[in-house]
Amino acid sequence: MTTPTTLPDPGGSESERPAGAADSAPPDLPTSAPPRWRVVTRAAGTVWVNRKARLGLVVLAFFALLALLAPVLAPYSPTAGGFERSAGPSSAHLFGTTAAGEDVLSQVIYGSRISLLVGVVAGVLSTLVAVVVGLSWGYVRGPVAEVVNFVVNLFLVIPGLPLMIVIAAYLQNSGLGMIIFVVVLTGWAWGARVLRSQTQSLRGRDFVTAAQFSGERSWRIVFREILPNMTSIIASSFFGAATAAILAESGLSFLGLGDTTQVSWGTMLFWAQNSNALLTGQWVLLLAPGLCIALLATSLSLVNFGVDGLSNPRLREGSGR
Amino acid sequence: MSLLEVQDLSVVYEPSDAAPTHAVRDVSLTLERGEFVGLVGESGSGKSTLGFALTRLSKPPARISSGRILFDGRDVAALEDEQLRAQRRGGFAMVLQSGMNALNPVRTVGNHFRDVFAAHGHVPRERRDARARELVEKVELSSTVLGRYPGELSGGMRQRVSIALALALEPQLMVFDEPTTALDVLVQHAVMRTIRELQASEGFTALLISHDLGVVLESTSRVMVMHQGVVVEDGASRDVLRDPQDDYTKMLLSHYADPRAEVVELPGLAARGGQLVTSASTAPSPGRRAHGSGSAPRVGRAASAAVVVDGVSKVYPPPRRGAATVTALDDVSMRLEPGQSMALVGASGSGKSTLAQLITGVVRPTSGTVSVGDVRVDALRGRGLRALRRDVQMVFQDPYAALNPLHTVEYTLTRPVVNYTGRSRREARARVLELLETVGLTPVEQFAAKLPHQLSGGQRQRVVIARALASDPQIIVADEPVSMLDVSLRAGVLALLEGLRAEHGVSMLYITHDLLSARVVTDQIMVLHDGRVVERGETSQVLRFPQDPYTIELLDAVPQPSRAGGAA
Numbered sequence: 010m011t012t013p014t015t016l017p018d019p020g021g022s023e024s025e026r027p028a029g030a031a032d033s034a035p036p037d038l039p040t041s042a043p044p045r046w047r048v049v050t051r052a053a054g055t056v057w058v059n060r061k062a063r064l065g066l067v068v069l070a071f072f073a074l075l076a077l078l079a080p081v082l083a084p085y086s087p088t089a090g091g092f093e094r095s096a097g098p099s100s101a102h103l104f105g106t107t108a109a110g111e112d113v114l115s116q117v118i119y120g121s122r123i124s125l126l127v128g129v130v131a132g133v134l135s136t137l138v139a140v141v142v143g144l145s146w147g148y149v150r151g152p153v154a155e156v157v158n159f160v161v162n163l164f165l166v167i168p169g170l171p172l173m174i175v176i177a178a179y180l181q182n183s184g185l186g187m188i189i190f191v192v193v194l195t196g197w198a199w200g201a202r203v204l205r206s207q208t209q210s211l212r213g214r215d216f217v218t219a220a221q222f223s224g225e226r227s228w229r230i231v232f233r234e235i236l237p238n239m240t241s242i243i244a245s246s247f248f249g250a251a252t253a254a255i256l257a258e259s260g261l262s263f264l265g266l267g268d269t270t271q272v273s274w275g276t277m278l279f280w281a282q283n284s285n286a287l288l289t290g291q292w293v294l295l296l297a298p299g300l301c302i303a304l305l306a307t308s309l310s311l312v313n314f315g316v317d318g319l320s321n322p323r324l325r326e327g328s329g330r
Numbered sequence: 331m332s333l334l335e336v337q338d339l340s341v342v343y344e345p346s347d348a349a350p351t352h353a354v355r356d357v358s359l360t361l362e363r364g365e366f367v368g369l370v371g372e373s374g375s376g377k378s379t380l381g382f383a384l385t386r387l388s389k390p391p392a393r394i395s396s397g398r399i400l401f402d403g404r405d406v407a408a409l410e411d412e413q414l415r416a417q418r419r420g421g422f423a424m425v426l427q428s429g430m431n432a433l434n435p436v437r438t439v440g441n442h443f444r445d446v447f448a449a450h451g452h453v454p455r456e457r458r459d460a461r462a463r464e465l466v467e468k469v470e471l472s473s474t475v476l477g478r479y480p481g482e483l484s485g486g487m488r489q490r491v492s493i494a495l496a497l498a499l500e501p502q503l504m505v506f507d508e509p510t511t512a513l514d515v516l517v518q519h520a521v522m523r524t525i526r527e528l529q530a531s532e533g534f535t536a537l538l539i540s541h542d543l544g545v546v547l548e549s550t551s552r553v554m555v556m557h558q559g560v561v562v563e564d565g566a567s568r569d570v571l572r573d574p575q576d577d578y579t580k581m582l583l584s585h586y587a588d589p590r591a592e593v594v595e596l597p598g599l600a601a602r603g604g605q606l607v608t609s610a611s612t613a614p615s616p617g618r619r620a621h622g623s624g625s626a627p628r629v630g631r632a633a634s635a636a637v638v639v640d641g642v643s644k645v646y647p648p649p650r651r652g653a654a655t656v657t658a659l660d661d662v663s664m665r666l667e668p669g670q671s672m673a674l675v676g677a678s679g680s681g682k683s684t685l686a687q688l689i690t691g692v693v694r695p696t697s698g699t700v701s702v703g704d705v706r707v708d709a710l711r712g713r714g715l716r717a718l719r720r721d722v723q724m725v726f727q728d729p730y731a732a733l734n735p736l737h738t739v740e741y742t743l744t745r746p747v748v749n750y751t752g753r754s755r756r757e758a759r760a761r762v763l764e765l766l767e768t769v770g771l772t773p774v775e776q777f778a779a780k781l782p783h784q785l786s787g788g789q790r791q792r793v794v795i796a797r798a799l800a801s802d803p804q805i806i807v808a809d810e811p812v813s814m815l816d817v818s819l820r821a822g823v824l825a826l827l828e829g830l831r832a833e834h835g836v837s838m839l840y841i842t843h844d845l846l847s848a849r850v851v852t853d854q855i856m857v858l859h860d861g862r863v864v865e866r867g868e869t870s871q872v873l874r875f876p877q878d879p880y881t882i883e884l885l886d887a888v889p890q891p892s893r894a895g896g897a898a
Binding site for chain 2: 214215216218219220221222223224225234237238
């Protein structure tokens with residue numbers, strides 16, 4: 010669309026359409042890659058410098074290795090029964106065995122896979138929903154924003170755990186996918202609200218107005234101009250969501266709402282509770298998975314301290330002193 | 331004995347994650363009692379670091395690496411915390427640039443004074459209220475402000491309160507760190523006058539830190555110039571003005587001139603003085619002059635669209651319930667011919683930025699019409715606005731905020747080229763390099779790959795200008811394009827804008843509060859006051875023979891080094 014007053018430069022009006030198509034196809038400039046990598050390494054460095062975050066990363070790495078190398082590390086298959094039932098710790102079974110005669114140590118090791126998987130997948134998905142909803146919601150004005158506001162508030166005021174239980178019970182033991190779905194459904198709203206307020210504050214910056222003057226379309230302004238400026242908030246919202254997802258998975262499994270035949274820390278607690286493990290003196294059965302859940306959730310929260318330093322340099326200076 | 335003696339002082343910044351910076355190097359200076367001394371330097375010269383060190387307000391990562399500061403014969407660095415606190419009364423006090431934000435918003439002004447008196451106990455309890463009244467009257471405020479909250483006062487009033495608070499400590503030395511920089515031009519002028527008068531009547535020693543040599547020369551009896559952490563000039567204001575010793579001082583001085591003079595010249599900017607006046611009386615409008623002379627043929631389209639604003643008003647809803655509506659613009663009409671350059675001047679709140687937003691389609695008028703060529707801007711939406719912005723581009727005030735910190739210069743410039751001119755990516759790159767060449771950022775390949783934080787303020791502003799040129803616009807709206815830049819960089823950016831306008835035949839609306847720069851880059855001028863046009867015409871005519879009292883007031887507020895030593 011050229012204004013009638015302008016004299017288009019040679020071939021100007023013809024080449025305009027293909028340009029419109031072309032600018033949506035390749036989203037990246039080759040030249041922007043090297044500085045971006047430098048940004049990533051510098052960010053990783055900032056997180057690593059923070060002592061709490063470093064501890065969190067070490068613990069997180071430990072669990073990640075545990076999950077990856079589970080077949081190598083675990084002495085037995087987690088579902089292999091046939092050992093002595095409810096045995097105490099021994100050299101053959103360091104953590105003892107369950108009431109069904111399975112090796113507890115192997116179950117703890119394999120259980121880390123489910124927790125990490127749910128944490129990462131549900132964390133990524135709910136962050137994704139939060140980013141899409143939060144950013145567009147923060148950028149648009151008018152009635153649409155009001156509608157989104159109503160929906161998000163609805164999700165925020167409904168207590169999370171009861172909602173999860175109701176949905177999980179309604180969907181009936183359909184496994185891991187169901188748990189992830191429930192966690193995402195109940196977990197995105199808070200992140201969306203945080204990202205929305207940040208978007209609203211960035212929306213008023215000169216460089217956003219400048220992008221409008223550069224002829225950028227709205228979605229491009231939101232995702233190419235505004236989004237990269239909130240990386241640290243998105244990262245911290247991911248770690249928060251992942252922590253919540255891990256805790257929610259354990260909670261639902263413990264209540265027997267997940268797939269109880271699968272070995273996860275939550276289902277271990279569920280079976281231990283069912284077999285009155287505490288009464289039979291098998292405290293390891295409760296302690297080991299419980300401690301693992303707590304440690305993994307703590308490690309993610311600790312990493313978040315370092316991520317805070319990314320967005321707020323003042324926190325970074327403070328940690329050095 | 332002199333009041334303050336600084337011997338070979340060096341201050342170094344040692345951040346934990348970067349190389350140390352030597353902000354102040356081996357500075358020695360003395361302040362005699364009752365002296366009013368100015369300390370001038372551009373950003374990064376170390377002037378504020380020095381001010382903070384003198385009053386012992388330096389915080390890590392800043393550290394005094396060597397040298398001594400003797401205040402009244404005592405080493406400031408050796409004071410214990412409690413001694414230092416006691417020293418704050420009757421010793422040294424500081425007024426900060428953001429002093430108006432230093433007041434606690436939930437406490438009344440009177441409470442701030444009571445706190446100071448209670449902390450030092452130097453005023454008997456029954457005298458305190460009277461003393462507070464006396465102090466606010468000294469800074470030319472009515473004593474009723476004592477019962478009000480900081481939020482109810484204007485920026486200038488708050489800065490006056492913070493000066494009065496510093497005075498409450500009865501200091502022997504007052505350090506003013508850019509006390510008026512964040513204030514509006516007219517307010518700035520008035521506050522500076524108050525400071526001068528106070529210094530004369532109270533007789534304290536004052537150190538005025540500023541980036542503006544004009545302001546300093548106008549107020550102080552002695553001036554020191556700092557450059558890269560070193561004091562390069564130290565002498566009586568009159569002598570510095572008449573016969574500056576250092577090249578840096580000479581360079582700074584060359585950037586001042588009287589906008590009322592017959593001929594005004596700045597480094598790199600040709601005169602637009604008397605000749606214009608004569609040519610204007612005989613020749614047709616200056617717009618057509620630029621158009622007809624068109625020695626350099628325009629690459630793309632010729633500027634042909636005039637901006638016509640007809641009877642425009644803009645009314646904003648009241649800021650608080652029950653308050654009156656805000657009329658930003660009241661029945662303003664104007665016409666910007668193709669190729670013409672027009673200045674829009676006024677103090678903050680005069681509506682000049684609102685007018686710019688109306689012309690660029692960022693906001694819509696409450697009544698009246700705005701058109702560019704035959705396009706009605708006030709009726710445009712989405713697509714139409716995009717098309718308009720191909721022709722109407724904007725240069726932003728703050729080069730630090732107008733560039734996305736995460737995008738390279740190349741990306742920033744490629745976007746408008748691709749969006750507006752429909753070039754392929756490879757062709758766009760050629761155009762981007764050409765644009766960088768145009769704004770003088772060479773070697774172009776190197777600058778294209780840089781991120782904003784690797785550029786200086788002036789370089790950033792050049793990128794912002796290049797971006798505005800990318801779509802080959804007909805009209806450029808420049809909103810205070812140099813107000814955030816150091817004096818030495820301003821002329822360069824202005825010369826660039828002026829050169830581009832002449833060469834490409836672009837029309838320019840130059841929004842500013844700085845009449846001197848308006849004089850050198852524009853032909854026409856329009857003075858806005860409270861949303862109304864109070865004066866308009868040829869820039870040189872209006873500024874040389876102003877008619878409206880408001881224009882005269884604005885002209886009087888322009889810092890004049892030539893008035894140096896007036897206070898002495």
